[in-house]
Structure formats: structure tokens, C-alpha cells
Amino acid sequence: MEVQNNKEQVPFEHYLARYRVLDPGEASRRTGAEFDEQAGVFTLCLLGTTYRLHWPEYAIEADRDRALALGSLPCQTFLLRFLLEGSAAQPSDHFVTFREMPWGEMYIQPYTGRCLTRAAFSFGTRVAAFRAACEKLGAARLSHGDAGYEFTLLPGYRMQIMVWAGDDEFPPNSQILYTDNFASGFAAEDRVVAGDLLITAIKMQM
DSSP states (O other): OOOOOHHHHHHHHHHHHHHHTSOHHHHHHHHOOEEETTTTEEEEEETTEEEEEESSSOOEEESSTTOGGGGOHHHHHHHHHHHHHOOOOOOOOOEEESTTSTTHHHHHHHHIIIIIIHHHHHHTTOHHHHHHHHHHTTOEEOSSSSEEEEEEEETTEEEEEEEEOOOSSSOOEEEEEEETTHHHHSOHHHHHHHHHHHHHHHHHTO
16 A cells, blocks of 8 residues: 655645646746746756756756755755745845744744754764765855854855754754845745755765
């Protein structure tokens, strides 16, 4: 008997149905994603990987093998939601915490478990491997934390992740910062997913 993963499959199917009937020209203008009318293809760059999303009959391709979104329905759902509801980034060099953005306080508990605690215990116990993985992904090194790196999630939307190794007195710790344009470009639940996807992308390289 085939077991369906409703937690991932149902949301994906919902947004896929909306994607098939979207106005591709409007979506391209709103998000800045390139749309090739002749081929019926959107082009998006997520965490340094270029994806091609076919429309209206959905298919996804990437410019490299084993790209994150190819095997991840949550990542594909994130890209669909961006095309359906997102917007191009307004320039910003100001970074804020998740809590500082709208609805951040309401979502802080699931965000902490899903992102900050996960990052702390995934990377704070393996700092050297974390550095190597971030370097492999082409991230910019930061001077914050025991190790810290800056990534571009989507054009104009940047994230910083810092980790601190644990010791005999304190557990490992982490922090993730977002350029403040995330507040207008993404719903709070999408900012949670963005942190989760960043962690997963790094772990895939470790």
C-alpha cells in the first residue's frame, strides 16, 4: 500500500493547482523571476542553484545534480508560494532577527525548535564541518560567532547564520538573521521555511 505524506503532499498540491492558473507575466513582474514565454519556464536562483519551473504543466529542473529542491516538496512549495504571493526584494543592508519581524513573536516557538535549536545541535557540535559546507556553497564568511556565513536565499534576500560551539558549561547555540526586506516579501511561515531550507542545504554538504 502506498503511504502518502500528507504533511508535505497536501500543501504542495494546493499551491500547484494555484500555480497552473496564475498569470505568468504578472508573477514575473511582481517577483522579478525571469519568464520565458516561448518555453513556458520560470527561472529562479535559490541559495546559489538555478531552477527552471515549467508552466502551466509543472516540472522542475536544476543546473546541478542533487539540488535541494529536486528532492524536497517543502522547497518546491516554497518556490511556488514565492511565485504566487512573493515580491521582488527592496534593497536592504539591515539585518534583523526572526522575532523582530511582523508576527515573529507569534511564531517564535516553532521557529526556535525548527531552526535555531536544529542549527545549534547540527552545526555547533561540528563547527569545522559547518565551515567547510558553507564554503562549498559559496557563502561569505562573517566574523560573528565561532563560525558565521552569509547566504543569498533569493536575489536581494540575504540571510546570516552563526553558530557557537558548546562546552562543559553551555550547550551549542545559533542565530539566524534576515535582511529586513523579508518582512514585506514573505509571510512569517515562509520565513520559518527559509531558515529550515538554509539549514538543510548546509547539512546536505556535510
